Amino acid sequence: MSVSFTVERGCPETKARRGHLETRHGGVETPAFMPVGTQGTVKVMTPEELRDVGAQIVLSNTYHLMLRPGADLIARAGGLHRFMHWEGPILTDSGGFQVFSLGHLRQVTPEGVIFRSHLDGSIHRLTPQQAMAVQEALGSDIAMCLDQCVAYPASGEEFARAVELTTRWAEICQKAHSRPDQALFGIIQGGTSADLRRRSCEEIVGLDFPGYAIGGLSVGEPKELLFEMLAVLEPLLPADRPRYLMGVGSPDLLLGAIAMGVDLFDCVLPTRMARNGTVLTSTGRLVVRNAHYAEDFSPLEPGCGCYACRHYTRAYIRHLLKAGEILGVRLTTIHNLYFTLSLLDRARQAIAAGTFARFSREFLSVYEAGERARKKEAMAVGGE
Amino acid sequence: MSVSFTVERGCPETKARRGHLETRHGGVETPAFMPVGTQGTVKVMTPEELRDVGAQIVLSNTYHLMLRPGADLIARAGGLHRFMHWEGPILTDSGGFQVFSLGHLRQVTPEGVIFRSHLDGSIHRLTPQQAMAVQEALGSDIAMCLDQCVAYPASGEEFARAVELTTRWAEICQKAHSRPDQALFGIIQGGTSADLRRRSCEEIVGLDFPGYAIGGLSVGEPKELLFEMLAVLEPLLPADRPRYLMGVGSPDLLLGAIAMGVDLFDCVLPTRMARNGTVLTSTGRLVVRNAHYAEDFSPLEPGCGCYACRHYTRAYIRHLLKAGEILGVRLTTIHNLYFTLSLLDRARQAIAAGTFARFSREFLSVYEAGERARKKEAMAVGGE
Numbered sequence: 041m042s043v044s045f046t047v048e049r050g051c052p053e054t055k056a057r058r059g060h061l062e063t064r065h066g067g068v069e070t071p072a073f074m075p076v077g078t079q080g081t082v083k084v085m086t087p088e089e090l091r092d093v094g095a096q097i098v099l100s101n102t103y104h105l106m107l108r109p110g111a112d113l114i115a116r117a118g119g120l121h122r123f124m125h126w127e128g129p130i131l132t133d134s135g136g137f138q139v140f141s142l143g144h145l146r147q148v149t150p151e152g153v154i155f156r157s158h159l160d161g162s163i164h165r166l167t168p169q170q171a172m173a174v175q176e177a178l179g180s181d182i183a184m185c186l187d188q189c190v191a192y193p194a195s196g197e198e199f200a201r202a203v204e205l206t207t208r209w210a211e212i213c214q215k216a217h218s219r220p221d222q223a224l225f226g227i228i229q230g231g232t233s234a235d236l237r238r239r240s241c242e243e244i245v246g247l248d249f250p251g252y253a254i255g256g257l258s259v260g261e262p263k264e265l266l267f268e269m270l271a272v273l274e275p276l277l278p279a280d281r282p283r284y285l286m287g288v289g290s291p292d293l294l295l296g297a298i299a300m301g302v303d304l305f306d307c308v309l310p311t312r313m314a315r316n317g318t319v320l321t322s323t324g325r326l327v328v329r330n331a332h333y334a335e336d337f338s339p340l341e342p343g344c345g346c347y348a349c350r351h352y353t354r355a356y357i358r359h360l361l362k363a364g365e366i367l368g369v370r371l372t373t374i375h376n377l378y379f380t381l382s383l384l385d386r387a388r389q390a391i392a393a394g395t396f397a398r399f400s401r402e403f404l405s406v407y408e409a410g411e412r413a414r415k416k417e418a419m420a421v422g423g424e
Numbered sequence: 425m426s427v428s429f430t431v432e433r434g435c436p437e438t439k440a441r442r443g444h445l446e447t448r449h450g451g452v453e454t455p456a457f458m459p460v461g462t463q464g465t466v467k468v469m470t471p472e473e474l475r476d477v478g479a480q481i482v483l484s485n486t487y488h489l490m491l492r493p494g495a496d497l498i499a500r501a502g503g504l505h506r507f508m509h510w511e512g513p514i515l516t517d518s519g520g521f522q523v524f525s526l527g528h529l530r531q532v533t534p535e536g537v538i539f540r541s542h543l544d545g546s547i548h549r550l551t552p553q554q555a556m557a558v559q560e561a562l563g564s565d566i567a568m569c570l571d572q573c574v575a576y577p578a579s580g581e582e583f584a585r586a587v588e589l590t591t592r593w594a595e596i597c598q599k600a601h602s603r604p605d606q607a608l609f610g611i612i613q614g615g616t617s618a619d620l621r622r623r624s625c626e627e628i629v630g631l632d633f634p635g636y637a638i639g640g641l642s643v644g645e646p647k648e649l650l651f652e653m654l655a656v657l658e659p660l661l662p663a664d665r666p667r668y669l670m671g672v673g674s675p676d677l678l679l680g681a682i683a684m685g686v687d688l689f690d691c692v693l694p695t696r697m698a699r700n701g702t703v704l705t706s707t708g709r710l711v712v713r714n715a716h717y718a719e720d721f722s723p724l725e726p727g728c729g730c731y732a733c734r735h736y737t738r739a740y741i742r743h744l745l746k747a748g749e750i751l752g753v754r755l756t757t758i759h760n761l762y763f764t765l766s767l768l769d770r771a772r773q774a775i776a777a778g779t780f781a782r783f784s785r786e787f788l789s790v791y792e793a794g795e796r797a798r799k800k801e802a803m804a805v806g807g808e
């Protein structure tokens with residue numbers, strides 16, 4: 041098998057798992073967070089900097105790369121790893137999520153999706169077979185099945201149709217997939233319906249994939265519904281396969297989902313937030329762009345070990361952001377990825393030590409108290 | 425004295441000098457090129473990356489920093505070195521060049537310049553006294569006198585008036601300057617008139633500064649006139665003081681000016697060109713943004729030892745630039761600074777070995793042949 045997964049230790053009070061995922065480009069200690077490298081680069085970062093902040097595996101987007109520079113060009117360059125100079129594991133998505141986000145620019149048929157490129161309006165098709173061909177050309181370590189993701193809220197009928205199509209496409213993907221050194225993960229849909237989630241899970245797990253993703257969550261639904269769906273799925277997912285919750289990256293959802301047995305995550309939140317001048321700290325978010333920090337000569341987060349916090353002040357980083365200097369977003373990106381990846385590292389250590397439940401409780405109580413205070417203050421001064 | 429300068433070796437065939445400039449933040453082997461950090465950061469780069477590409481000293485712009493974030497704020501942060509985390513030598517300009525570039529937004533009086541900020545239109549004054557106060561607050565190792573730079577072409581009368589004002593301001597700056605750990609360099613003006621250059625040089629050298637800058641060149645005049653002015657000044661400048669040619673950074677002008685005895689240079693050319701997707705190579709400029717390089721899997725310059733050339737292809741860097749990814753301009757900036765700083769390093773070695781004239785001739789013959797071929801090709805295909 042192209043990847044192997046071992047669960048090394050469970051948690052006495054929660055469903056959290058400490059595991060190891062081995063790929064042909066190295067291992068991943070789980071639970072793990074995957075920074076997103078949409079266009080063949082994790083925005084702003086070099087691969088060496090990614091390693092420095094603790095990244096073990098990155099996600100890349102099939103949709104963007106197939107349009108520009110094209111999967112064939114990347115194949116001729118020796119594959120995505122060599123093209124982008126990242127020698128660690130890479131997971132590629134199927135392109136489905138982005139295509140479905142195109143709204144009126146796409147049309148779904150039982151065979152696949154016809155869509156217009158957001159770059160030049162040219163017409164393209166994405167079928168399950170093509171999603172496999174493109175990801176095989178890119179040469180990622182883990183490929184994803186083409187699925188249909190429905191935005192929340194939607195009717196029960198829409199969710200049911202998406203489950204049906206997702207299963208049909210998963211079968212086609214599995215048959216079409218031919219690269220022996222690449223793993224193919226299945227994706228479970230079903231929106232916020234426990235019944236549909238159960239049905240999708242049974243069908244996809246019935247196909248026997250080396251790993252399973254939970255798609256269609258964190259797309260606008262209340263947090264409680266997300267956790268409800270994870271609770272439904274947890275006992276149905278095979279314990280010996282990695283579980284990947286797509287599109288989740290905020291500290292509360294990460295810790296909550298780890299407690300429900302999730303092993304892998306990806307999200308643009310830490311990097312996108314950084315480019316908007318907001319940083320993550322253990323006491324909640326901090327909008328370093330704010331005038332409030334103009335003469336604050338302390339680091340983004342006192343005690344933080346990241347490159348930005350070791351050498352620069354809030355005042356300097358704010359100056360860079362206000363002046364439009366690229367070093368500003370470099371420093372906030374480094375900090376936010378370091379913060380998120382360190383949180384996962386601490387979670388792994390806590391699971392191994394049997395103290396995850398307490399760690400999670402204590403971390404979130406400080407984080408959420410800070411967030412509440414920040415929101416109250418922002419409201420008092422009329423927003424940020 | 426706040427800086428000390430020793431000329432270690434001359435060149436048998438040219439006026440090139442191999443020297444060492446010592447400041448309280450470390451030494452600078454000369455001739456040296458200073459990357460420009462306009463807003464308290466050399467665009468796109470960290471200080472560690474600057475060291476990696478061979479930077480010894482950086483230039484920062486008084487005009488930009490006095491407006492944003494303000495010199496007082498930087499003083500409270502512990503000075504510019506600490507604020508921007510660059511512990512090597514810093515030279516600040518006087519702000520004059522930028523203020524004079526504002527055109528109709530400024531008014532010159534014998535006491536100084538009144539101008540409107542390019543950021544918010546607010547009115548400011550820059551007098552010789554203030555240029556000193558601001559640079560002392562920033563805490564640079566080398567400060568520059570406020571001078572009047574006139575754009576080429578201009579009338580002899582305009583150039584003469586600028587020489588007069590520049591000398592008067594230099595006297596005021598020298599009296600006003602009080603920081604003992606900071607050196608103050610004088611600036612010679614005079615446009616493209618040999619007589620005015622001689623006069624300005626005699627007056628400024630008569631004031632006895634620890635270093636002399638040549639301003640008002642590389643502002644649009646033909647290359648031959650620039651070299652003619654350097655030939656006029658060379659015998660008049662004291663041999664034991666560093667000579668700084670402002671605003672020069674292209675390989676041909678750098679090598680030509682080194683041969684005329686210049687020790688220091690600064691220019692935005694390598695970094696600005698990089699952000700426009702053009703890189704410097706030993707065979708001339710290469711517009712890596714061009715479609716021509718879409719499937720070129722060779723490095724920017726084969727054999728180059730910079731980080732970008734060791735790990736990435738032209739095809740990948742072009743992809744990043746086309747996709748608007750910041751890593752693209754990071755890689756071209758690293759390459760262009762490495763190229764320029766390596767050229768200076770090779771020039772220093774050649775001077776020390778007594779082979780500078782041959783080195784310069786050989787380098788420029790390959791570089792200029794490449795430039796001619798590139799221009800011919802660009803014209804054949806109808807421009808770049």
